Amino acid sequence: MRSIKLKILTAIILLVSISLVIVGGTSIFLNYNSTMDLLEQTMIETADLASKRVSKELKAYENIAVEVGSIARLANSDISISDKKNLIDQRAATHAFQRGNILDADGNSIFDGNNYSDRVYFKEGMNGNAYISEPVVSKVTGELTIIISAPLWEGGTPGTTVVGVVYFVPNETFLNDIMKSIKISENSEAYMIDKNGYTIAATEAEAIKNNENIEEQAKKDTSLKQLAELHVKMKSGERGFDTYKIEGVKKFIAYEPVENSNSWSIGVSAPVKDFTQANTQSIFVTLVILIASVIASVVIAVKIANKISNPIKLCTERIIQLADGDLETAVPKITERDETGILAEATGKIVKNLNDIIADLGNQLSGIANGDLTMKSTVSYPGDFAVLNYSLEKVLNDLNKIIQQINRVAEQVAMGATQMSSGAQALSQGTMEQASSIEELSATITEISDKVTENASTSTLANQLAVQTSREVEEGNLQMKEMTEAMAEISENSGEIGKIIKTIEDIAFQTNILALNAAVEAARAGQAGKGFAVVADEVRNLAQKSAEAAQNTTTLIESAVSAVEKGIVIADNTAKSLEAIVEKAEGVSEQIHKISDASVEQADALSQVTQGADQISFVIQTNSATAEESAATSEELNAQAQMLKNLVDQFRLR
Template sequence: MFKNLTFSNKLLYGVLTVLILTSIITTYLIYNKAFEATKTTSEKYMIELAHKNALEIKGDIEKSVVLIKTFSSTLETALKEDFIYSKPELVSLMSSVLEKNPYIVGVWLYLEPNTFYENNPSMAGRYSHDENGRFSPYVLKNNGSLDLMWQYPVLKANSWILEPMRTGKEFISEPYKFVVDGENVLNTTVSIPLFNNNEIVGVVGIDISLESIVKKISKLKLLNNGYGYILTAEGTVIAHPDEEYHGKKLIELEKNEITKKILENIKNKKELFFDNTSTYTNKSSYNYLDTFTIANSGVNWGFGLSVPNEEYLNDAFTIKNFSIIASCISTILIALVLYYFTKILNSKLTIIQSGLNSFFDFLNKKTKNPKNIEISNNDEFGKMALNINNNIENISSNIQKESLLLDDVKKVLSSVNHGYIDKKITLSSNSDTLNELKNLINNMLKNLENFVGNDINKLSEILEEYSSNNFTLQLNEKTSGKLGNKIISMNDMINKMLQQNQLDGKTLEQSSYQLNNNVKILTQNALKQISFLEQTTDSINQISENIRDSSSKSTQMFNISSCTKDSAIKGKKLAFQTANSMDEINEKVSAINESISIIDQIAFQTNILSLNAAVEAATAGEAGKGFAVVAQEVRNLANRSAEAAKEISKLVQSATVQTNEGKIISDSMIEGFNDLENNVVETNKLIDSVTNAAKDQENKINEISQIINELNRFTNENTKVANKTSDIASQTKKISSKIVENVQKNNFNGKEI
């Protein structure tokens, strides 16, 4: 659709598009800049306001901390100087603290046993004494008057007592609701440890009403619907426009991620900007949270401000709307101006277009004369029309000359088309390009004439004859050009080549016939050689088998001889063992002979003793008769022992003789086994020599067999080569015959019939 529009309309739409885009971008930039500036200004204001209120709240709480520290210092000084206040004086001092500070609703004192005052059991349970009679007073505001709690109210289990005693520094409790003057209001307790000689002996504390802070912050207004609030690090809401929030945990009221982030920033004492939807106004709001630490307690509170986006960005929205309206008005005005001038531009462009269309019709041969552009104004369009008309006249004149030149070119190219290249272009025009083209064509024709001659038809006829294998025709060297002269040279070369091919073909034909016959003889001889080699191989294999059999039998003989040698060695060892045994027997026999000699001597002495005993018995008469009988028996035993010793001696002598004979026989056997062993060694050497010789023969025979196998393989390969050579010779013969046949098909100078 955009392509079919006129230039003026395209220009109008293009300018309007650019204008609208520029207005949109400008409006966006102005709004963005205004938004950032407004946001920055609002942030600065919120930071200043939050800091101001946070400092005021911090100052109010820290006044109480300073006050309780002063009260504690007074008591510590009294302890140090051993000055003891009376109980009414102490209560009066505590009451004065309440009277001078309207935001303090209670003052209390916790003392360790027997500190300041001795325990008084008689006061147990009365006048702020505990069950053990310890005095720990608590003065409280109540409906405009000051009351001393009669029953003991201060319990050590409370965190505002335990924490100061544990940490040794001031403690601020989490806000809690407490009835003051008949109303349930938020309170917080500030307590600090009481020291005596660097030991904690008690805790001093005050109860602070947060009602004034709550009212002040709850009434705080930021723009129309913005508000402030106070939170503790534990999430307790101290102040908020909605009273239902007071004393409650924020995490219970708003369970989301931003709540966790708020509490985390208060604990870490970091400020925070964030966006959320306020549950109080139900509007998208921008928030700032400032944090502060109360005294040296380490307790952090946060003061926050929340304002709806539509209010704190009100100036930015106003600037945005103004920018949009101003942009729309300026765009409409510029569009009207553009439309008026575009209409004028369109009418003049239509006139110029009509004149150019007439000129283009002339160029396309639709009309004979072009029309001039009729614009008489002296503006840019009038000057452009005059310039176009002058150029049209000049172009028309040049076109006529160029037409004549082109006709001359057609004639020359027609002559070239018929194969005649000696014609040239003679006419010229005002166009440098056409004149240059004319010169280029003439130079091309001249170069072409020098290259192919003045008549291409003659050249074509000669080439057709050559393609028909007729090389007998010749060109004229003077009129044929460089290409014709090259063809003449080529014709001479082809004639000589064909003559040589004819001669080479016949020679090759004769040589291939002789080669074929020689290859046949070579093949027959190779076949005979193969037959002889096979017979030789069979004979060598038989010899090799006989040698292997002889070698095997020699090995068997060597094994038998080795067994005989082993047996002889074993026999020799047994003979040595027998001789040694004989020597041992002789030694034993000698020992027996010595023992028999001793026995014989003992028998002889026993016989003498028995005779002496018999004599003594006879001398004794009747008393020695029994002893005589014993002596006779002893003599008999001695005689039998002597006879037995003689018999054993004879047997031992006989055994000694036989043992000596056995030793002689054993020595003879040892000599025989030595001779047998030497003979077996000599036999083994001979068998080993025969076996080695057989192995050498076998190796030689194997080498001969391998050589014959190689010869057989070479002979087979030669046979194959001979067969291939025969095939090649046959193929060469066919090729040579084909060459001669092909040469005979050509007609050339010097051809042999």
């Protein structure tokens, strides 16, 4: 059997554990999603900022080139080449360009004589457009270089004739420097690709030197497929956030197109582990907190379970002791003002009530054992225990009645024994007197001995008839008692009939009053008759009561008639018994008549009585002894009756 403590512990620990797991899991999930959302937003913003920075730098360089192309002195053929070079170098130094150059209308440099007519930036410049070239290998330095070109306007007036092209070469590492400045994690990197997918700037310059093109490499190396697909999106000018896997390392990437460029795009990537490490630590901390919380909840649950189960356990043990008959052990004291306190209080009340009831029953039974039948309950018997008090009270009342009856019978027995003793003593005395006189009558008795024998037989028959007559008299007596009871029942039913008749009279009186009210209401209501309906309803109710009373009257009358018939039957039986008594009395009379005749004959044969004198003498002596024994027996019966009365007197009656 599982204890309530274990049930409470299991419920609390399960509830807390499930709650903590849900909260912890939700926290980890939300934390991870929040981190990913923040990372996505941060990387996209970083890529956007890098894109804007490059765009801004390029636009600034473009504006410088356009502004230099509008300088009239540079288009004036009267200005020396050295002056023009000084002006170009001055502007390049001012704006941190690596170098600058002026190309004539044929694409020849006026400074070094190299021909650049095949370059796109020259062609665009001659068409009157400012242009930022794709990274190209410089003919001067052999390095990968970006060219910022602009048309050289005749007279320095934009929109006129283009007489040449001016271009500047930014620092070869300025794009790489921008890429290196982008740092979102320890192992993050940034790079930029052109419209053909070639890496033109990167945190690591090796990719540029190796003329890296992921799309071309992916054709041979399938591990680069995911990144190649992202480069396709970057070349198409899309912006976004995604993940890819390269060389077994999963990375995040945010990409953004570069405005004011020739479809360039910047990508900012970082290994997933750079960010999940913090999440892993957060998960670890959360798990530690969850475990600590579970342990704390277990400790708290144990305390709560003990606080709840211990009082229940104590009360249960006390109830078990009570079931084993222990009424003396104290009830545990519970100070909590909750259900456990109520349970302890109820347990104490049960013990106290049972203790009081059993003590009261023991007191009353002890009193009864000591002959005190006047005992009364001194405590209150709550609820169904009241049946015990009622039953004990009934037993005491019945015992009181029985003892009272025994007392009366004992008195009557004692009185009868006294009378019997007196009669026996008188008989004994008379027998002794007869013994002294029998000698005188011996001669006469001898003569009438034969008649005495006959008289004795007749006397015996007369005695039998007398006994039978006595029985018939007793039966007549019983019949008379039954008739008395029947008459009493008739009397009771007659009383009920009187009550019912009284009820019928009351109902008749009320019916008359209601009838009068109905008449009054009818007179007041006129055609409405509503009041008459109410009164009529009441009249019907009273009429129903009258019918019920009449029915009860009929029933009681029938019962009375039955009782009368029963009395008649009993009376008939009594008459028969009395007739039997009369007949037996006649028989006694006849026998007595015979005895009389025999006595006449005995007088004639008196001389024969002498023969029975000795026998009569013997009988007289026997009667004398029997009378003495009867006297002794009567005295003993009297003593027993007195003893019985004394025993009964030991009881205290109500």
